[in-house]
Amino acid sequence: MELKILILGHLLVISVAINVGFLYRECCIGRTQKLRNGNENCSLVANGREPHFCESSSSSSSTTLVQAEAVSSSEAEATTEQVIDLDHGDPKMYKSYWRLTGDKSTVVIPGWMFISYFSDVGRICWFLEPELARAVTRLHNLVGNAITHNRHIVVGTGSTHLIQAALYAISPQDAPDPISVVSAAPFYSSYPLIVDVIKSGVYKWAGCSNVFKKKHGDKMYIELVTSPNNPDGATRGPVVNGSKGFLVHDLAYYWPQYTPITSPADQDIMLFTVSKSTGHAGSRIGWALVKDPEIAKKMTEYIVLTTIGVSKESQIRAAKIIGVVCDTHEQRGNTLKEVDPFFDHSYNLMAKRWGQLRVVVENNELFSLPQFPLGTCTFSHRSFSSQPAFAWLECRGDIYDCESFLRQHKIVTRSGKHFGECDKYVRISMLPTDEVFAKFTERLSNIT
Numbered sequence: 001m002e003l004k005i006l007i008l009g010h011l012l013v014i015s016v017a018i019n020v021g022f023l024y025r026e027c028c029i030g031r032t033q034k035l036r037n038g039n040e041n042c043s044l045v046a047n048g049r050e051p052h053f054c055e056s057s058s059s060s061s062s063t064t065l066v067q068a069e070a071v072s073s074s075e076a077e078a079t080t081e082q083v084i085d086l087d088h089g090d091p092k093m094y095k096s097y098w099r100l101t102g103d104k105s106t107v108v109i110p111g112w113m114f115i116s117y118f119s120d121v122g123r124i125c126w127f128l129e130p131e132l133a134r135a136v137t138r139l140h141n142l143v144g145n146a147i148t149h150n151r152h153i154v155v156g157t158g159s160t161h162l163i164q165a166a167l168y169a170i171s172p173q174d175a176p177d178p179i180s181v182v183s184a185a186p187f188y189s190s191y192p193l194i195v196d197v198i199k200s201g202v203y204k205w206a207g208c209s210n211v212f213k214k215k216h217g218d219k220m221y222i223e224l225v226t227s228p229n230n231p232d233g234a235t236r237g238p239v240v241n242g243s244k245g246f247l248v249h250d251l252a253y254y255w256p257q258y259t260p261i262t263s264p265a266d267q268d269i270m271l272f273t274v275s276k277s278t279g280h281a282g283s284r285i286g287w288a289l290v291k292d293p294e295i296a297k298k299m300t301e302y303i304v305l306t307t308i309g310v311s312k313e314s315q316i317r318a319a320k321i322i323g324v325v326c327d328t329h330e331q332r333g334n335t336l337k338e339v340d341p342f343f344d345h346s347y348n349l350m351a352k353r354w355g356q357l358r359v360v361v362e363n364n365e366l367f368s369l370p371q372f373p374l375g376t377c378t379f380s381h382r383s384f385s386s387q388p389a390f391a392w393l394e395c396r397g398d399i400y401d402c403e404s405f406l407r408q409h410k411i412v413t414r415s416g417k418h419f420g421e422c423d424k425y426v427r428i429s430m431l432p433t434d435e436v437f438a439k440f441t442e443r444l445s446n447i448t
Contacts, residue, residue: 094279127309152296169298180206185420209239233388257346260375
């Protein structure tokens, strides 16, 4: 009897294990396969950002077909329930363009390359790949948006890395108190986090430039000047204008698809990035054009201390991409017949999107958008108003929390409070895929 009970117990354990195994396979492997085969668009997410997975069936082909049709019908019905996430400036808009360039923008790196830490020991920034340095200079000379002559190029892991490097380089090391870092509101929402994340005793976030100017204009400070500005797209200059100030110009959006290039920027420290210029945010490459060699040395020192340089693979890819951008303009129709010149294509796409959004907003009394003056672009010779990478949307009337209001309609944005402004404003990315942007404008137009 005891033996029989023991055997039955073992059989029960084995049965449970087998069933758990089947459940695991159906659930986890099915989820993985669904993820692999699913839509690449991460900005549209069903059921409040949680992906929806359908159970698979292996009983018969006819049953599978019926289930597939049912799933298709269900997804069609659930379209209006999908969350449209426009909180981040993820530049997926550019993906379709770069697909068309094919092998022209492809980089193959042999395994023996990039073994050394060093790239060019003759430069201040000794880990900067010469190919990227040439590409950056060529691009700025083509567009005419920045002076490169007698400037030192410092490469970083995105412009965020370079902001911290610049703060390290220009902050007085022997001051009794941390130097104040300011920016005019609405300022980039990550500035306070970038400045204070290290909890440096050398510099600290001190808020809005206008407030600082009134209260502490005679003290030392560093002002971050973003132009065109993130989030509102305005053309900016320094605000404090004190005698004891240092300036860092963040020019990530000073490109001809977003704003007219009226003159080459000629500042002491100018920051750029491939994230918003070409759309390659995942490569994490930014660069600084620095006038003072001592500041360039200190910025290089910071990058060495934090990351011992910058990925050479990313630098070479960025150089290749930038080279293709220049080729599409300098060799129109010769080597890249499949695509339009990059900045022409990007300008037209941004113009189309801003035109669509303005029509929606003008026909809805609940919202408003900023207006921008006309300017003539020295690069494209077009006269146009700025068409920023972000829309700074205001909710009118009795809507005091615009982010929460739009979230009720399953549109995710970023509240003005993160930018030093009030909750009636939100920042909306203009750079998602065509599908996401079309769904966004459609849904916004239906809000009453």
